[in-house]
Amino acid sequence: MKLDPRHLEIIAAIVDQGGLTEGATALGRTQPSVSRTVAMLEQRIGAPLFEKGRRPLVPTELCQALAVEGRKIGGAGKTASAIVGTYKAGHRGIVRIGGTPVFMDGVVSSIIAEFQRASPQVRIEQSYAYAAELMSQLDAGTLDLAVCPLNPAAIPAGFSFQPVLPGRNVIACGINHPLLMKRPLRLTDIAPYAWIAPPASSPLYQDMRHVLGEIGVTDFKISFSGGSLASITNILSQSDVLTVLPYSVVFMARRQKMLAALSVRIGHPERSLGILTKRDMEVRPAIRRFKRFVESEFRNLAQLIMQQEQNSLWRS
Amino acid sequence: MKLDPRHLEIIAAIVDQGGLTEGATALGRTQPSVSRTVAMLEQRIGAPLFEKGRRPLVPTELCQALAVEGRKIGGAGKTASAIVGTYKAGHRGIVRIGGTPVFMDGVVSSIIAEFQRASPQVRIEQSYAYAAELMSQLDAGTLDLAVCPLNPAAIPAGFSFQPVLPGRNVIACGINHPLLMKRPLRLTDIAPYAWIAPPASSPLYQDMRHVLGEIGVTDFKISFSGGSLASITNILSQSDVLTVLPYSVVFMARRQKMLAALSVRIGHPERSLGILTKRDMEVRPAIRRFKRFVESEFRNLAQLIMQQEQNSLWRS
DNA sequence: AAGCTTCATAGCAATGAGTTATGTTATGTC
DNA sequence: GACATAACATAACTCATTGCTATGAAGCTT
The missing domain is CATH 3.40.190.10 (Periplasmic binding protein-like II)
Structure with a gap:
């Protein structure tokens, strides 16, 4: 005996609401609709679901048992609707x-x-x-x-x-870098320091080469390359090397007092x-x-x- | 967004069986039927349920979440069917x-x-x-x-x-009643003992009067009346009174050594x-x-x- | 590249669920 | 005890959905 889950849901609603009409409205249906559904169900399973000739509709034991399952189905349907809702709202x-x-x-x-x-x-x-x-x-x-x-x-x-x-890029360094104290800061002051090179395939790498050419540093020393930001940050903090980083990255790191930027205006790429x-x-x-x-x-x-x-x- | 619980059930079946065709057969439907249902559902909720162009059908996250609910619905449906089954078999x-x-x-x-x-x-x-x-x-x-x-x-x-x-009725007594020892038992032996009377509205009451008349006991003493079987049994066990009971009742009580019957053949009612x-x-x-x-x-x-x-x- | 498996689509019939309108039946009130 | 009322049942009809078969399209396999 296969039962339509919608029917079980209807049964549960009727039992919970205490009447055909209330159950129907709770489900957004009309009373005749659920009435006929109940009648069909009763005929199909060959057993009464509600006592006949009783006006405060009283459900059968069988009906009560089925209503329990119907409630589960109703609950699952509601959460499914909620899932779709959160999905469509972009929360899932x-x-x-x-x-x-x-x-x-x-x-x-x-x-x-x-x-x-x-x-x-x-x-x-x-x-x-x-x-x-x-x-x-x-x-x-x-x-x-x-x-x-x-x-x-x-x-x-x-x-x-x-x-x-x-x-926009900047020249980044650790927060205690000696060049941060120099006022005014001349480009020749920068020359002695070693550099961290971004990966060669990175646009930053090109940017760095460009920047260094721009400020007249021709022969520079690469002391580290190949690390991700966490490594770069650590190395910058604990030594006096320099590198080129997007300004926004340095800006975020500055908040946590992890990095700083030299006050040198460098050209920014297109x-x-x-x-x-x-x-x-x-x-x-x-x-x-x-x-x-x-x-x-x-x-x-x-x-x-x-x-x-x-x-x-x-x-x- | 209201979802048909059957659709959720279908989703669950497809996800669990790992394919449209298998899911369809598990549900007792044809493949085109569930295919179309899925398409309709996807259009209705405006989101794909399965990755397009992948042959080992891979469900979306959303689909997985809905399948969880579908499984609940399927389970509830199955237990509901079982409930109806036990009901129809008379086990509920x-x-x-x-x-x-x-x-x-x-x-x-x-x-x-x-x-x-x-x-x-x-x-x-x-x-x-x-x-x-x-x-x-x-x-x-x-x-x-x-x-x-x-x-x-x-x-x-x-x-x-x-x-x-x-x-058939018998004259019942406690299992240690003196009359049980009497061999042969004559009707005059019975006369001295008092009786328990069943409720006046009970057929047993008529039976008792009839029996007593039959065995020639005209003036008898009623020592107790109005009790149910438990009281009657107790009183019979703890005193020497007599009463008339259905044979089957005494037979059952005999097994627990609570009552006995006198070996007196009495007429039985129609x-x-x-x-x-x-x-x-x-x-x-x-x-x-x-x-x-x-x-x-x-x-x-x-x-x-x-x-x-x-x-x-x-x-x- | 061919073959096989699996999913998608189309067309049509039939079931079922929705509706409104209307009848029936308990229940409560005078 | 009769009437009013509210709740349930029934009727007639429409329409969405599902079922089927046949067939096309698309991945995966070898």
């Missing part, structure tokens, strides 16, 4: 985000932590890659969004790029940090929500940076 | 049985106990009444079956009466103990099962009584 799902390593570690991971505080049901799958690889992964559909520096004027067709921060997405990809609610959150956080960050700039850092 | 339900007090207490209650050992899910609602009241309750539908002594030749129309034991039911009443499975069980137990009892009779009791 998966977001696969990729980005350049230093930027992801230095800025985006904090934003992710903040996001997950509000939406713990959203799973974030993070991966590291540079622009070309990010694009191919977006194209293959194995990534939902990417955060990386790109030239806004040269975005390939089919992609959408939303700049969030200027792609790139902006931004969010790269595939244009015709279906945007799942969690992705949309996450993207908006990231954008909002970046706006805040940009604001903070601008205030800070006006106050202290770049006064010449 | 209510049986309302009524009968004459002494007979219910002395014989039927033991049978009920035995029945409930095998079918604990069947609730027995027992009540006490005499024939006329039993009939009216059967007629009103507040009783499912009655056990009482009746004349099988005079059953009102609309009722069905199935005799299960001859309506009544049989039997099961009285209303003819056109719908017979619920549990009632049918219980009735058959009672009949079978009574057959066994009749057999036992017959054997016992041939051996010892009524040898003259």
Whole structure:
């Protein structure tokens, strides 16, 4: 004897509400509908579910037992609806985000932590890659969004790029670096110090070479390379080496008194940090929500940076 | 967003079976049916449930979450089916049985106990009444079956009466009663002893008067009346009074060495103990099962009584 | 690259669930 | 005891959904 779960749900509603009419309204149906359903059920299972000829409708033992199951079904249905609701509101799902390593570690991971505080049901799958690889992964559909520096004027067709921060770099050092005391700081003061080199495939590497050329440092010493941000930060803190990092990364680290930046104005590349997405990809609610959150956080960050700039850092 | 519980069940089946086809067969449906259902669901909730273009069908996170609810629904449905199954097999339900007090207490209650050992899910609602009241309750539908002594030749129309034991009475006494030692036992020996009288409305009361007349006891002393079988048994055990009881009741009590019967052959009324039911009443499975069980137990009892009779009791 | 398995789609019939309108039946009140 | 009322039952009809078979399309396997 196979029973339609909807019927069990109806039974439960009738028993709980104490009447056909109330049960029907509780289910959003009309009274005749549930009445007929009950009649059909009774005929089908060959047993009465409610005592006949009793006006405060009194359920049979069998009916009570079935109502217990019906309640379970009703509960499961409600939580299923809630699940779909939270999914559609973007509070549940998966977001696969990729980005350049230093930027992801230095800025985006904090934003992710903040996001997950509000939406713990959203799973974030993070991966590291540079622009070309990010694009191919977006194209293959194995990534939902990417955060990386790109030239806004040269975005390939089919992609959408939303700049969030200027792609400005700074020369980073530990917070006790001797050069921080030097006023004024001359470029020749910088020359003696060794450098940390970002990975050769990283855009930062190119940036560093460019910066060093720009400030006239021709023969520089590389004392470390190949580490991720955590290693770089440690080494910067505990020695007097220098490196080139995105300003936003140093800005975030400055808050925890882990890194500092030299007051040297260096040219910035023709790139902006931004969010790269595939244009015709279906945007799942969690992705949309996450993207908006990231954008909002970046706006805040940009604001903070601008205030800070006006106050202290770049006064010449 | 309201979801059809059957759809959730389908999702669960697909996820658990690892494929559309297997899920479909597990549900007893065809593959195109569930395929279309899934497509409709995906469109309705606006989210994919399975990754597109993957042949070992891989469910979405959302789908997994919904499948959990679907499993609950499936489980509830299965137990509901089982409930109906046990109901239809007569292993669940209510049986309302009524009968004459002494007979219910002395014989039927033991049978009920035995029945409930095998079918604990069947609730027995027992009540006490005499024939006329039993009939009216059967007629009103507040009783499912009655056990009482009746004349099988005079059953009102609309009722069905199935005799299960001859309506034989005996003179009952405690197991240490002096008369049990007397061989041969003469009727004049009985005269001095006092009697317990059944309720005046009871058929046993008439029987007792009849029996006493029959054996020539004209002026007898009533020492107790109005008690139920438990009281009667106690008083019989602890004093030398006598009473008239159905043979089957004394037979059952004899097993526990609580009562005995005098070896006096007395006439028996034109009544049989039997099961009285209303003819056109719908017979619920549990009632049918219980009735058959009672009949079978009574057959066994009749057999036992017959054997016992041939051996010892009524040898003259 | 071919073959096999599995999923998707189409067209059609039938069941079932929804609706409104209306009848029936308990229950409470005078 | 008759009437009013509220709740349940029934009727007639519409429409969404599911069932089926047949067939196309797409991955995975060898």
